[in-house]
Amino acid sequence: MGSLRALAWALCCAVGGAAAAAPSEIVWKDLSGWEVEYGRWRAEEGTLLQTEVGPARTIIWRPGKAYSDLDLTIPFKASSEGDGVKAAGVVYRAVSQEEYYYIHYDVRNSQVVWVRSAPGKEWTDARRHRWPELRAETWHTTRVVVRGDRHEVYLDGKRLFTETDGTLQAGVIGLRTGQGRIAFGTARLEGTEVSLDRPFVVLKPPFSDLCTDAGTGGYEAFPDVCRTKSGELLCVFYAGHGHVSVPNDKLPKGARICLARSTDNGKTWSKPEVVVDTPIDDRDPSITQLSDGRLVVTYMTYVPGRKPMTHEVFLVWSADGGKTWGPPQPVDSPLKGNEAVSEPIREMPDGTLLLPLYGAAEPGQKSTVCVLLSRDGGRSWPEHAMVHLEGEHLHEPSVVRLPDGRLLMVIRPRMTWCESTDGGRSWTRPQAMPVSGDAPYLLLTSRQILLCAFRHRPTKSTRLIYSTDAGKTWSEPILLDRVIGAYPSLVELPDGRILVVYYTEGAGSDIRALFLDASRAGVRVLPKEGSDTPG
Known part of the structure; x- marks a missing residue:
């Protein structure tokens, strides 16, 4: 198994590989460095807002930097508007718009879902965890810590769960919403930067x-x-x-x-x-x-x-x-x-x-x-x-x-x-x-x-x-x-x-x-x- 993971890492990362990056803050002055795939995203007074209530999948990518191990902390708040799941989401180790890990914070159903998506099936692997304290109109802070095959998810200072999966070894990050108006606050990110073998390109349908x-x-x-x-x-x-x-x-x-x-x-x-x-x-x-x-x-x-x-x-x-x-x-x-x-x-x-x-x-x-x-x-x-x-x-x-x-x-x-x-x-x-x-x-x-x-x-x-x-x-x-x-x-x-x-x-x-x-x-x-x- 270890040799297979080493091979996956070699295919994912270019020669010259990985380097630890100093902790940094992501302050929402504008959307510089981010690219919208779908949704109505804007930076306003230090907050990132996604204002479209209906769509099941809105997402914004940070395609310029990829990470293997990472430690990402970000506050979010879901509006009570609408009848949908009102879900905030953190995407990481994305190698394409269809292949990534994703933490789904479902306010309506009081659950946090660890997801791996793959081409042809968005939720290829979904592991659900109940969390009754997840509420609309309340600022929550999530932390996602990924080291090797180990994925730890925290909410408001408490560790919710740990999952193990080594399918994807590195990729870019993104933020996502589902059927809700979601606000994100200043994020803190540290991790091991890598160079992907293929650049992450955000493709948008020309509708x-x-x-x-x-x-x-x-x-x-x-x-x-x-x-x-x-x-x-x-x-x-x-x-x-x-x-x-x-x-x-x-x-x-x-x-x-x-x-x-x-x-x-x-x-x-x-x-x-x-x-x-x-x-x-x-x-x-x-x-x-x-x-x-x-x-x-x-x-x-x-x-x-x-x-x-x-x-x-x-x-x-x-x-x-x-x-x-x-x-x-x-x-x-x-x-x-x-x-x-x-x-x-x-x-x-x-x-x-x-x-x-x-x-x-x-x-x-x-x-x-x-x-x-x-x-x-x-x-x-x-x-x-x-x-x-x-x-x-x-x-x-x-x-x-x-x-x-x-x-x-x-x-x-x-x-x-x-x-x-x-x-x-x-x-x-x-x-x-x-x-x-x-x-x-x-x-x-x-x-x-x-x-x-x-x-x-x-x-x-x-x-x-x-x-x-x-x-x-x-x-x-x-x-x-x-x-x-x-x-x-x-x-x-x-x-x-x-x-x-x-x-x-x-x-x-x-x-x-x-x-x-x-x-x-x-x-x-x-x-x-x-x-x-x-x-």
Whole structure:
């Protein structure tokens, strides 16, 4: 074991190695020497503040110096604002943005968690320790002492625990917050400085904000985008005050469905317009333009407790490019328990419309997928096909037509896939895919690259896999953004670029957009506004 650790040290540190550094203070006059990956960080009157309450992961790095052994002391205070875990965090021995140790001070659950994160799984190893004295609106002081494989954690002068792990031998430090407004005070740091074999580089997704406030409370989520025959991009999304936005004094009808437009292929977006606003929570919209030019938005209604006759699917139609919308039309389906939708209507070459729903066939049963078929332009949906998997809930199906005419469906949560060879009238038994995820979205590009974007739970991030053989094999997950919201939607632009829209999650959740180049050589995220030329 000792020889393996020596080898790891040799690989991690450059020749010339380590040197003990004199104790130093980190005083928050500004952010010099630090680099923000995500979050709203600022130095103010000697305090470091992270002011964004909602995100599960905000982090600031000190990439210029790496340490092996270290002794770091820093005060922190969590605000009582919000409903999240209100967690401060200390990151150390980080060799990349995905590989590091992390101490997580979870105020809401009165626990301190020692974490090791690795590529592909953010909390690869998590060891939890209860600490009832951890409170909001109170200054606490933590001390992290790391020598070799031994990790000691102190809080307010008391040693909480000691953990042993030698996976990572050296790296940079960082500070992190989760679902809370956190303040950090002056830090004291001493340790053994080392030179990493590879410089620590902070990579940031080149996203742009599609919508940050639709005027309903600052929470936007669940976007879907389509490109019309006129070349306009239309993005519909949920707009409320939280993940479930029931009516209140400020928003008497609860959340609504909004729409933003872009006439320059996603560089800029209009102010939000209202599509639907019924007296209860309207959510999970998707939008399609049919071959006859009509626009149709699918969505569902929701109330806490999922009371009967409130968790239903509706359609709204527009014949004038979304300037006006007709009244909501309920969808008649065979689902007798609560029904839901998260996928746009898909039009087949013969004009048949497919509408994938999910819900319980009978109250109390596990959720299943139900694909409705319409042969009269959406006026009626007399045919359907059910997709079951014994002992499993099936949610959030996405459907795409492959070049040979087969239909491929990918389903949350594991994920699973199935196919239809008869236009959607019947489906094979779902089979496991090589990756788990939520809210998958499928797109077959003009280059015949099959894309599947989704929320990747193991890393709490937005990712994508692709296939060059119509789904027989898939790539490893590609990171798009480190936010957990996801519910992505994809559309191809005239120049071959792929526009991705998704959301961030948490209080103040936003809709984001970025661009991809997808070819048989791979998929890469393009610079902001797609200023690069696809390869």
